[in-house]
Amino acid sequence: MTPPGLTFLAPHGAPILVPMPVPAASTATAGLGHNSARIVLSSCALGMCAGVASSSRKRRTARLADVSGSSLAVRELDEPDVGKFVPKMRALQNQAELLRSGELRQVIETMKSLRKSELKGAISEVDELLAALIGAIQGLRDSAQSSGEFREQLAGLDLSEAKPKKDKGRAARKEGVETMMEVHVVGLSHHSAPVEVRQKLAVAEAKWNEYAQDLVLYAKTSNGYVVPEAAVLSTCNRFELYFASPELKKYSAIECVHAFLREQSGLSQEELDPYLFTFTGHDAINHLFEVSSGLDSLVLGEAQILAQVKACHGHCISKADDEEETVPGAGGKIVAKMLNAGIRIGKLVRTRTKIGKGSVSVSSAAVELMISRSMADLRKPASKVQVGIIGAGKMSRLLLLALFSKHPDIKVVLVNRSVEKAEAVLKDDMVKARGGTNATVAGMDSMFDVMKQSDVVFTATGSEVPIIHPKDVEGRELPLMLVDISVPLNVAKGCEDVENVASYSVDDLQKVVQANAQKRAAEVEKARKIIGDEVGKFKVWQASQGAVPYLAALQAMAERIRTTETEKLSNKLQGLHEKERASVDKLTRHIVDQIFRPIYYSMKEDENMEEKKEKIWALKKMFKLEPVYKRGALAQGPESRGQLKP
Numbered sequence: 107m108t109p110p111g112l113t114f115l116a117p118h119g120a121p122i123l124v125p126m127p128v129p130a131a132s133t134a135t136a137g138l139g140h141n142s143a144r145i146v147l148s149s150c151a152l153g154m155c156a157g158v159a160s161s162s163r164k165r166r167t168a169r170l171a172d173v174s175g176s177s178l179a180v181r182e183l184d185e186p187d188v189g190k191f192v193p194k195m196r197a198l199q200n201q202a203e204l205l206r207s208g209e210l211r212q213v214i215e216t217m218k219s220l221r222k223s224e225l226k227g228a229i230s231e232v233d234e235l236l237a238a239l240i241g242a243i244q245g246l247r248d249s250a251q252s253s254g255e256f257r258e259q260l261a262g263l264d265l266s267e268a269k270p271k272k273d274k275g276r277a278a279r280k281e282g283v284e285t286m287m288e289v290h291v292v293g294l295s296h297h298s299a300p301v302e303v304r305q306k307l308a309v310a311e312a313k314w315n316e317y318a319q320d321l322v323l324y325a326k327t328s329n330g331y332v333v334p335e336a337a338v339l340s341t342c343n344r345f346e347l348y349f350a351s352p353e354l355k356k357y358s359a360i361e362c363v364h365a366f367l368r369e370q371s372g373l374s375q376e377e378l379d380p381y382l383f384t385f386t387g388h389d390a391i392n393h394l395f396e397v398s399s400g401l402d403s404l405v406l407g408e409a410q411i412l413a414q415v416k417a418c419h420g421h422c423i424s425k426a427d428d429e430e431e432t433v434p435g436a437g438g439k440i441v442a443k444m445l446n447a448g449i450r451i452g453k454l455v456r457t458r459t460k461i462g463k464g465s466v467s468v469s470s471a472a473v474e475l476m477i478s479r480s481m482a483d484l485r486k487p488a489s490k491v492q493v494g495i496i497g498a499g500k501m502s503r504l505l506l507l508a509l510f511s512k513h514p515d516i517k518v519v520l521v522n523r524s525v526e527k528a529e530a531v532l533k534d535d536m537v538k539a540r541g542g543t544n545a546t547v548a549g550m551d552s553m554f555d556v557m558k559q560s561d562v563v564f565t566a567t568g569s570e571v572p573i574i575h576p577k578d579v580e581g582r583e584l585p586l587m588l589v590d591i592s593v594p595l596n597v598a599k600g601c602e603d604v605e606n607v608a609s610y611s612v613d614d615l616q617k618v619v620q621a622n623a624q625k626r627a628a629e630v631e632k633a634r635k636i637i638g639d640e641v642g643k644f645k646v647w648q649a650s651q652g653a654v655p656y657l658a659a660l661q662a663m664a665e666r667i668r669t670t671e672t673e674k675l676s677n678k679l680q681g682l683h684e685k686e687r688a689s690v691d692k693l694t695r696h697i698v699d700q701i702f703r704p705i706y707y708s709m710k711e712d713e714n715m716e717e718k719k720e721k722i723w724a725l726k727k728m729f730k731l732e733p734v735y736k737r738g739a740l741a742q743g744p745e746s747r748g749q750l751k752p
Contacts, residue, residue, distance in 0.1 A: 285733050286353040286652035286719065287440050291390045292363045292382060293339075293346030296404050299381035301611055305594035306371040307345040310568065314338040314421045317370075318436035321347065324369075325362040332359050335438035337422035337445060339397075341414050342468060342501075342593040342612055343404050348394065348418075350440040353652075360384055391644055394444060395637045398452030400461060404615055405471045406626055407461040410504065412452040419445035440651065444644065451640050458636060461629045469501050469566075470508035471615040472589050476562050477512065483608040484561050484585045489513050494560035496553060497567035498522035498531045501591055505564055506537050506545075514541025519560070523550045554578060562587045565596035572598035582606045591615075646710075649718040653709040655733030656725050660705070662734060664698045 294304060309317050318336040325333040335350040347367075351359030368378055385393045393402070398415045400407040422437025422445060437445065456462040480488040493509065495502050498520055509516060522528040528547040531537065548556055557563050557579070563586065567573065575598045579586060588609040590597040595611060602609035672694060679687065709721065725731065 285655045285722070287350050287648070288353045288356045288387055289348070289350050289390045289440060289444055289648070290356065290360060290363070290384065290386045291346055291348050291393055292360065292367070292384045293344060294381045294383065295344035295346075295402070296613065297402075298383070301593060301595055301613055303373075303378070303381050304343075304345060306373055307340070307367065308593055309338055309340040309345070311340070311417065311421075314340065314418070315424065315433040315435050318347075318422070319433055320370075321349070321363065321366050322436050324366045325359065332362050335436060335441040337418055337435070337437040337441050339414060339418040341411070342591065344397075344402075346397075348390070348437075348441055348445065350438065356386060360386070388641060388645060391444060391447075391641045392637060394448045395451045395640060396634075398448040399455040399633055399637060400452070401455075401630060401633055401637075404468055404612070406630070407456070407463075408468070408470075409456070409462060410468070412449065412456075415445060415448050415452065419449060440648065443647070447640070447644050451637060454640070455633045455636055459629045459632045461626060461633050468591055468612060468615060469504035472505060472564060472591050472610075473508040473512060475589060475610060475615060476587065479587065479608065479610075480562075483587050486561070489516065491561040492517045492519075492559060494519050494521060494556045494563045496521045496563065496565045496573070496596065497592075498524070498528040499566060499568065501566040502564075503531050503534060503537065505566060505591070506531065506542070507540055510537065510541030515544055516541070518542070518545040519556045520545065520547045521550060521553050521556050522547070525549050557586070558582075561585070562589065565590045566592055567596055568592075569596055570594050572596055574598065574601065576600040576604050579604050579607050645715070646712050649713075649715050650709050652718065653722045653725065656722060656731050657706060657709065658734040659731040660702065660725070660729055663729065663731070664702060668694050668698050 294307065296304075314337075317338050321336045322331060322333055325331060332355050333349050333351050337348045339346045339348065347363060349359065349363065364375075364379070364382065364384075367382070368375060371378060394415075396402045398412055400409065400411055403411050419437075419442065422435040423442050424432070424435045426432060426434040476491075476493075477488040480486060480491055484491060493516060495505060495518060502520065506518070506520075509518065520528045520532060525547050532542055532545050532547065553573075557574075561584070563574075565574065565588070569592070571594070573596050574588065579588070579601055582604075583606070585606045585608070588597050588601055588607065590609070590611045593612060597609055597611070601607055672691070679690065682690065705725070709718075
């Protein structure tokens with residue numbers, strides 16, 4: 107007879123049976139208690155096991171597991187399949203443990219409150235069955251460790267989550283601080299993802315908040331928001347999502363974001379995941395600081411990215427405007443503080459190092475590309491070429507600044523849908539100060555005529571589809587250089603194959619800036635030293651925020667005690683004047699503040715995360731506190747788009 111248990115799929119597709127002991131129960135309650143326990147356990151365990159089963163990409167055969175009592179031994183699993191399965195075991199075990207101590211606790215308490223005698227057996231059975239599930243998963247992990255390679259994978263996964271501790275109870279206490287928040291970043295950039303993939307995730311700045319709000323709502327569960335804070339940074343060279351989640355839900359949060367990006371981009375996991383990067387905690391903060399400092403830019407030290415991080419911060423803290431129907435930002439206290447710190451560090455690095463000296467934006471790199479390739483592609487010096495610029499946005503303005511810095515009198519035609527906007531760009535004080543005496547404007551209907559007269563055409567529009575196709579540049583007698591600095595691309599594929607046409611995109615700019623990166627190597631090291639110090643300071647602040655809900659609860663408790671004790675003496679204080687009563691009230695408040703002030707300052711001390719968790723746990727247990735969220739962000743999430751309209 108097959109022992110009772112739960113069956114789920116391993117990555118190779120074969121079912122694995124996890125045996126469960128059947129607790130003894132009285133004849134009067136056995137049927138109801140056992141069925142109740144199985145209903146609760148099955149609904150919870152299926153969700154956990156589905157995550158393991160869904161990770162399968164290849165179907166291979168394997169022998170079924172041998173089952174003996176509560177133990178489970180896996181035989182002859184294909185190593186490539188188990189290699190994918192092993193990293194999921196730890197997460198599965200963690201979820202089962204959290205389920206037993208967290209989410210099911212509410213169910214059990216509710217069942218107890220009913221005071222139904224027939225439910226008593228079910229309560230203990232639920233706990234016993236979950237304990238058996240946890241033990242079975244551990245047995246599966248132990249069996250998989252027979253291979254040295256898989257043993258290393260498990261050890262590495264365990265070490266990445268927490269160092270081994272002699273006091274297991276102490277470790278469990280620190281892992282159970284539910285108020286701790288963790289920061290993450292998921293995205294892709296010019297370092298690893300081609301333009302074709304980046305443009306699938308590109309988001310116009312006007313829609314950053316809408317995108318972030320969609321993510322927050324996408325990750326909402328019956329237990330609250332898995333991703334309560336989020337902010338979007340989307341440029342021509344990168345797409346990044348900065349978000350925060352409860353530390354106990356960090357793995358779920360990352361998986362939610364990955365799934366959300368696949369849905370938004372229309373790309374499969376196999377198509378998107380190889381290009382995505384994911385950083386958590388220290389690495390996420392370090393990444394943001396390097397981005398804002400220009401260390402991660404296509405052009406090392408370029409200043410434009412700092413303005414873009416400022417825009418990201420501004421959007422994430424923006425409020426809803428009912429009149430304009432604007433979407434509010436989804437960045438809470440943690441993400442907003444991190445982005446604000448990124449702006450400050452970006453300025454600090456540029457002040458204390460020479461990383462920004464002589465550095466240029468992507469637009470300037472495009473001008474350098476034109477100068478370096480003009481003789482080879484156009485057979486004439488850069489100072490003699492005629493330039494057409496399509497678009498009159500920020501990128502085109504920076505392009506003009508870089509162009510006029512090199513050649514103030516170069517012939518330029520600025521093409522834009524709004525001629526008035528193009529004229530305003532040419533009249534910009536900084537642009538006029540650098541040149542532009544031979545610059546004119548034209549409407550979009552004249553774009554192809556301008557292209558016929560130009561040697562070099564830069565495209566920098568916000569169009570989501572290409573505006574120049576191979577047929578538009580065919581039959582030219584004179585050479586033409588196309589430089590597309592837009593994402594999504596403005597120049598369609600195939601233009602580079604047309605005779606007498608040389609076509610470049612933002613990816614080609616990497617070659618232009620390699621020499622500059624080598625010259626600034628010493629400055630990069632200085633910048634990273636500054637960034638490393640600042641990351642540590644931010645982590646101290648971040649860790650202290652886990653104590654804030656408990657400090658708020660402590661403050662509320664102290665205020666209740668103060669008010670209650672003052673009311674007890676109200677009869678004795680009747681003879682006091684109003685000012686004297688106010689003085690007594692002020693005195694008691696001051697006494698309470700002074701008593702608890704050392705606790706407040708202690709939570710701000712510079713110490714590692716584990717020590718901070720230990721303090722928070724001690725505070726919680728010592729005063730028997732339940733967290734109080736003043737802002738309500740963790741429990742409720744940010745204001746959703748559905749709340750904008752009445």
